[in-house]
Amino acid sequence: MTAALISRGKGRRAAAALGAVSLGLLTLSACQQPTSLATVTVGSTTVKAEVTPGCDGNGKVLDKQALQDCITKKGTETITVHPGEKVGVGVDPKVAKAGWFVIGGQPIMRAPSTETYRTFDADDLFKQTNPQTGQTGYLDEVTLMVAQVGPGQGPTAIWHFNLKNKD
Numbered sequence: 147m148t149a150a151l152i153s154r155g156k157g158r159r160a161a162a163a164l165g166a167v168s169l170g171l172l173t174l175s176a177c178q179q180p181t182s183l184a185t186v187t188v189g190s191t192t193v194k195a196e197v198t199p200g201c202d203g204n205g206k207v208l209d210k211q212a213l214q215d216c217i218t219k220k221g222t223e224t225i226t227v228h229p230g231e232k233v234g235v236g237v238d239p240k241v242a243k244a245g246w247f248v249i250g251g252q253p254i255m256r257a258p259s260t261e262t263y264r265t266f267d268a269d270d271l272f273k274q275t276n277p278q279t280g281q282t283g284y285l286d287e288v289t290l291m292v293a294q295v296g297p298g299q300g301p302t303a304i305w306h307f308n309l310k311n312k313d
Contacts, residue, residue, distance in 0.1 A: 181202060181303070182196075182197065182237065182238040182240060182241050182294075182303070183196060183238060184235065184236065184237050184238075184305035185234075185236040186223070186225055186233060186234065186235055186236075186290065187233070187236070188233050188268075189231065191225055191226075193223035193225050193307060195221060195222060195223045195306070197303045197304065198216065198219055198222075198304055198305060198306045200212065200215060200216065200219070201216040201219065201303060201304040201305075201306075203301075205302055207297070207299065207300040207301070207302055208296075208300060208302065216291075216306075217291075219289070219304075219306050220289050220306060221306035221307040223308065224308040224309075224310060225308070225309060225310070226312045227271070227309050227310065227312060228268070228312050229268060229311070229313065230269065231268045232265045232266070232267065233265065233268050234264070234265045234266075235248055235264055235265075235290075236262055236263040236264075237262055237263075237292065237294075238262070241303075242260050242261060243260065244294050244295055244302070245258035245260055245295035246258055246292060246293060246294050247259065247293055247295065248266065248271075248290065248293075249290070249293065250273070250288050250290055250309070251271065251272055251273050251274035251285045251288045252274055268309075268311075269284070271288060271290060271309060272286075272288055272309070272311050273285075284311065285311065286311050287308065287309065287310050287311065288308075289306055289309075290306070290307040290309050292305040
């Protein structure tokens, strides 16, 4: 009789444990996966950001309105850059596989990269050319945009970082 009570108690504990594990898995499956991170490094300082809210097409090219809205956004992370420094930009491997590019005061890259990390001259990121006069100037602040390339024409996701030029 005692053996029957012990095994019944073990069965209840096992059922409770199985129920807890099932509930945990159900809860985890309902969570959204985090978006990919992009990083910007200057010297020994690194900042990371997720895709800017409203600038994630979930694998599809951002529509025209979303793209226009994203271009005007600022980053939540700020990093200070001195003239002549190198600025490193890194992306998750799945972003690199799709291809990505960087835009500072003007487009920086001629073609999308499939590498996970690239470095750029700070001066190039702050440079801005007037399209009407052709004169080049340098900005005090720039929103650095990292854009994942889509399967069609245009980006599928954009990350934003604020760079401050420290003279």
